[in-house]
Amino acid sequence: MKLFSSVNNVNDINALVKEGLEIKKNPFAFQHLGKNKTIGLVFMNPSLRTRMSTQKAAMNLGMNVMVLNIDKEGWALELRDGVKMDGATVEHIREAAAVMGQYVDILGLRSFPGLKDREEDYGEVIFNKFVELCGVPVVSLESATRHPLQSLADLITIEELKTKPHPKVVLTWAPHVKALPQAVPNSFAEWMCKADVDFTIAHPAGLELSTAFTQGAIITHNQDEALQDADFIYVKNWSAFEPYGKVIPGNEDWMLTNEKLKNTNNAKIMHCLPVRRDLELSSEILDGPNSIVIKEAANREWAAQAVLKKMLEGL
Amino acid sequence: MKLFSSVNNVNDINALVKEGLEIKKNPFAFQHLGKNKTIGLVFMNPSLRTRMSTQKAAMNLGMNVMVLNIDKEGWALELRDGVKMDGATVEHIREAAAVMGQYVDILGLRSFPGLKDREEDYGEVIFNKFVELCGVPVVSLESATRHPLQSLADLITIEELKTKPHPKVVLTWAPHVKALPQAVPNSFAEWMCKADVDFTIAHPAGLELSTAFTQGAIITHNQDEALQDADFIYVKNWSAFEPYGKVIPGNEDWMLTNEKLKNTNNAKIMHCLPVRRDLELSSEILDGPNSIVIKEAANREWAAQAVLKKMLEGL
Amino acid sequence: MKLFSSVNNVNDINALVKEGLEIKKNPFAFQHLGKNKTIGLVFMNPSLRTRMSTQKAAMNLGMNVMVLNIDKEGWALELRDGVKMDGATVEHIREAAAVMGQYVDILGLRSFPGLKDREEDYGEVIFNKFVELCGVPVVSLESATRHPLQSLADLITIEELKTKPHPKVVLTWAPHVKALPQAVPNSFAEWMCKADVDFTIAHPAGLELSTAFTQGAIITHNQDEALQDADFIYVKNWSAFEPYGKVIPGNEDWMLTNEKLKNTNNAKIMHCLPVRRDLELSSEILDGPNSIVIKEAANREWAAQAVLKKMLEGL
Numbered sequence: 001m002k003l004f005s006s007v008n009n010v011n012d013i014n015a016l017v018k019e020g021l022e023i024k025k026n027p028f029a030f031q032h033l034g035k036n037k038t039i040g041l042v043f044m045n046p047s048l049r050t051r052m053s054t055q056k057a058a059m060n061l062g063m064n065v066m067v068l069n070i071d072k073e074g075w076a077l078e079l080r081d082g083v084k085m086d087g088a089t090v091e092h093i094r095e096a097a098a099v100m101g102q103y104v105d106i107l108g109l110r111s112f113p114g115l116k117d118r119e120e121d122y123g124e125v126i127f128n129k130f131v132e133l134c135g136v137p138v139v140s141l142e143s144a145t146r147h148p149l150q151s152l153a154d155l156i157t158i159e160e161l162k163t164k165p166h167p168k169v170v171l172t173w174a175p176h177v178k179a180l181p182q183a184v185p186n187s188f189a190e191w192m193c194k195a196d197v198d199f200t201i202a203h204p205a206g207l208e209l210s211t212a213f214t215q216g217a218i219i220t221h222n223q224d225e226a227l228q229d230a231d232f233i234y235v236k237n238w239s240a241f242e243p244y245g246k247v248i249p250g251n252e253d254w255m256l257t258n259e260k261l262k263n264t265n266n267a268k269i270m271h272c273l274p275v276r277r278d279l280e281l282s283s284e285i286l287d288g289p290n291s292i293v294i295k296e297a298a299n300r301e302w303a304a305q306a307v308l309k310k311m312l313e314g315l
Numbered sequence: 316m317k318l319f320s321s322v323n324n325v326n327d328i329n330a331l332v333k334e335g336l337e338i339k340k341n342p343f344a345f346q347h348l349g350k351n352k353t354i355g356l357v358f359m360n361p362s363l364r365t366r367m368s369t370q371k372a373a374m375n376l377g378m379n380v381m382v383l384n385i386d387k388e389g390w391a392l393e394l395r396d397g398v399k400m401d402g403a404t405v406e407h408i409r410e411a412a413a414v415m416g417q418y419v420d421i422l423g424l425r426s427f428p429g430l431k432d433r434e435e436d437y438g439e440v441i442f443n444k445f446v447e448l449c450g451v452p453v454v455s456l457e458s459a460t461r462h463p464l465q466s467l468a469d470l471i472t473i474e475e476l477k478t479k480p481h482p483k484v485v486l487t488w489a490p491h492v493k494a495l496p497q498a499v500p501n502s503f504a505e506w507m508c509k510a511d512v513d514f515t516i517a518h519p520a521g522l523e524l525s526t527a528f529t530q531g532a533i534i535t536h537n538q539d540e541a542l543q544d545a546d547f548i549y550v551k552n553w554s555a556f557e558p559y560g561k562v563i564p565g566n567e568d569w570m571l572t573n574e575k576l577k578n579t580n581n582a583k584i585m586h587c588l589p590v591r592r593d594l595e596l597s598s599e600i601l602d603g604p605n606s607i608v609i610k611e612a613a614n615r616e617w618a619a620q621a622v623l624k625k626m627l628e629g630l
Numbered sequence: 631m632k633l634f635s636s637v638n639n640v641n642d643i644n645a646l647v648k649e650g651l652e653i654k655k656n657p658f659a660f661q662h663l664g665k666n667k668t669i670g671l672v673f674m675n676p677s678l679r680t681r682m683s684t685q686k687a688a689m690n691l692g693m694n695v696m697v698l699n700i701d702k703e704g705w706a707l708e709l710r711d712g713v714k715m716d717g718a719t720v721e722h723i724r725e726a727a728a729v730m731g732q733y734v735d736i737l738g739l740r741s742f743p744g745l746k747d748r749e750e751d752y753g754e755v756i757f758n759k760f761v762e763l764c765g766v767p768v769v770s771l772e773s774a775t776r777h778p779l780q781s782l783a784d785l786i787t788i789e790e791l792k793t794k795p796h797p798k799v800v801l802t803w804a805p806h807v808k809a810l811p812q813a814v815p816n817s818f819a820e821w822m823c824k825a826d827v828d829f830t831i832a833h834p835a836g837l838e839l840s841t842a843f844t845q846g847a848i849i850t851h852n853q854d855e856a857l858q859d860a861d862f863i864y865v866k867n868w869s870a871f872e873p874y875g876k877v878i879p880g881n882e883d884w885m886l887t888n889e890k891l892k893n894t895n896n897a898k899i900m901h902c903l904p905v906r907r908d909l910e911l912s913s914e915i916l917d918g919p920n921s922i923v924i925k926e927a928a929n930r931e932w933a934a935q936a937v938l939k940k941m942l943e944g945l
Contacts, residue, residue, distance in 0.1 A: 027351075028351050036657075036658050038686060038689065040682065043388070046389055046390060047388065047389070048385070048388075048406070048411065048414070048415075049414055051383070051388065051389075052355065052381055052383065052415065052418040053417075053418055055381050056353060056381065056418045056419075059353065059379045060351075064686075066682055066685050066686065068678070068682065069387075069388060070678070072387065072699075072702065073673070073676055073677065073678075073681065073699060074676055074677070074678040074681075075676060075678060075904050078907070081913070082908075082913065083907070083908065084907075084909050085906035085907050085908060085909050086807045089906075090904050090906070091678070091903065091905070092904075092905070092907050094907075094916070094917075095903055095904065095905060095923065095924070095927075096678065098924045098927075099678070099679055099682075099903065099924060099927045099928075100678075100682065102683075102924065102927055102928035102931070103682040103683055103686045103928075103931060104682075104686075177401045273406065273410050273414065274390050274407075274410065275406070275407070276400035276401070276405070276407075277393070277398075277399070277400050277407050277409075278397075278398065278399040278400060279399050279400050279401050283396070286409070286410070287409075293410065294413045294417065297410075297413075297414045297417055298417035301417070301418060342666075343666050358703070362703065362704070363698070363700070363703075363704040363705060363721070363726065363729070363730075366698070366703065366704075367696055367698065367729075367730065367733040368732075368733055370696050371668060371696065371734075374668065374694045375666075384702075384703060387702065492716045588721065588725050588729065589705050589720050589722075589725065589726075590721070590722070590725060591715035591719075591720070592708070592713075592714075592715050592722050592724075593712075593713070594714050594715050594716050598711070598712065601725070602724075608725065609725070609728045609729060609732065613729075613733075616732070616733060
């Protein structure tokens, strides 16, 4: 595996999920693969779960890890070509990406969207430039439009905790006060559409995701209907795709509560975290028996390790 | 050992001190204990000695180390229960603590007091929430009211450098321009009260420490009297316990000088560092033969390693 | 080797260059040297290449690495002796340096100049205090007036890519909008003056470097003349030595272009990076066949590793 930035980089998602669950049972079995190999984890934005779980996964595999908070420890990057760099940016992404690739065997990169220019964000300009220029395999630690390590962990969690072969999975929009990226719901949607699940997306009118990620999903504006008989409910806010990056006011009643779980199949509740309590998701759910958000976060380690193992095997 | 946040977590402080001194002679003897074990060092505040010494101690034991400056690299944490998180905080401590515990075998946490609300600080809300929720052993890297790794290093240093079985140890308040926590003096006091030393605390009127930490100590407002025949003098500023967190003006003459050492037993001078020269402690002492502050700092490594070794043995 | 801060610390620069090239062929051959040894990399300023390449080099040698961004994670340092520390500085460099030396076997330090006080910068006050007080070997990660790991990597690159025994090397000044240190050109100059090359420095009038670094170099204000028959061209901006730290306006035509390469010997173009495109150096060169800036950056790893190997051998 030379690139892990979307579900499209994976030949067999069931095999990868299975690999993650195997690794979870025996995390230190493949340390020969990572000996004298180094991953660079480059963060342009904050990170807690991704940072810790990927670092841990790499160490489980015997790798060395270098973490670079490029937003704080490095230089302000110029992304545009053909500009005279006489302003605030100190280094061009062309040099930065190529140089980083010299010191690592695998590069992990986190780069959030600006949520101002849809074409730029959905063009994945920063992420793709790194892929193009760094010369080593790249794993996304969340890019402008996708968060594939999260989605793989989500699918591992569903596989691990499902009680029937073909569970009903519902992605339901949640209220928020800030404009959040569409990366997590996009990514979750494109993974679920390829997984062996019955997949429904529920959101208020005006909050349609890009159809590029939702082919095959049932999409509805009726949350109650969507939740009916759900086995897993994935809660997540996102800002509008059109008009891009905007918060659509109202819809506070979309927050999930125990009351709304009544007609589900005692649904397990998922969230990628961080979650704003009692805004996105009620405390009663997060602190109750239906929440599996911590188990889901724990599986980030095995998702990352399954992907890094594949990359190491390909070096 | 499942928790190291105060002297009360230690069954036999003499044995732990002895262990620290043994480890100092042979730092790499226990690397099997840490193999494939990971410590997460989580900092909510700056740190130099604690950061480096604990990281080094863990590596001496063969552990992997992940450092998280959560104040800069992660998300702003919500500490209160039952609030709708529609403000500046992005993640609740409940999720953050539980998640971090998934990726590490031992968690180290630094969390300073706010010095605004005594009940909150002395309730150790943040630290205790992590202990309650993370699910793994926790070592304090300094909490709101205690700094036990410092105190253990202090006691190791006294044991190492004492020239009589039962030395006189004096904790003396020092001037400062900022309001500092009581964590170091509280902690030093509660350790000294249990150690095999003759322990005196000297401070200006109005700067009494909480009596919870000083049971058994001689307490005086007369610095000269306190210093008489002292073998070790521990210099430290702290802000008032009542009114909480306030700087009491005046008392600049409490700064220790060579002149004041005259009636001591050629006392060795200690300070946890960082120290403000010629405000808290005179340069002539810091640069002179009586200062043992660098040896004391060096012993931070062995204190941390003794504690981590105990924790690893209990995993 | 106890200190690596300038070319003067190196007995035989040809042997060191050769060692770097040997290590490049076999990076993991000396891991026994670094076992249970720790390097502390202390940054007072941002760093990308130096940070990553030195960390990687140390790991290649089997060392443990601790990174400290002291400007963000530690305490504000006081540099002056004899001042009452009642202002913004929290820790004196005397304690900080001595303490850091307790936890590491080798210390790496980056400390940029202030560009306000030439005597202070050229006195290397910060760097020298660390060397004096930390008690362990020190490697410069760039100090106020020199960047020796860069220069060694530069010389390794020239040795690796030269096509004749005694190549012509030209250091040519480049335009910039900010006042930059003289560390890189100083250091490059003093290394080239001792290397087996024909060395010319070209810069506009008023931008003379300190003569302490340029003994033996041909110095000219005529860029065209300097570039004639050049085999390697090293492009770099620096601010004035006199008046110290000032940007001299004009001279934008000193930016190197393909047109200017016409009369060179198909010169290879070097830059320490980060580089401001189309201000310091044209994109057409950076993206063209003559640029060797990425190979040069890659050699930072082998330069660092050669130096650390020497230091480990001396422990």
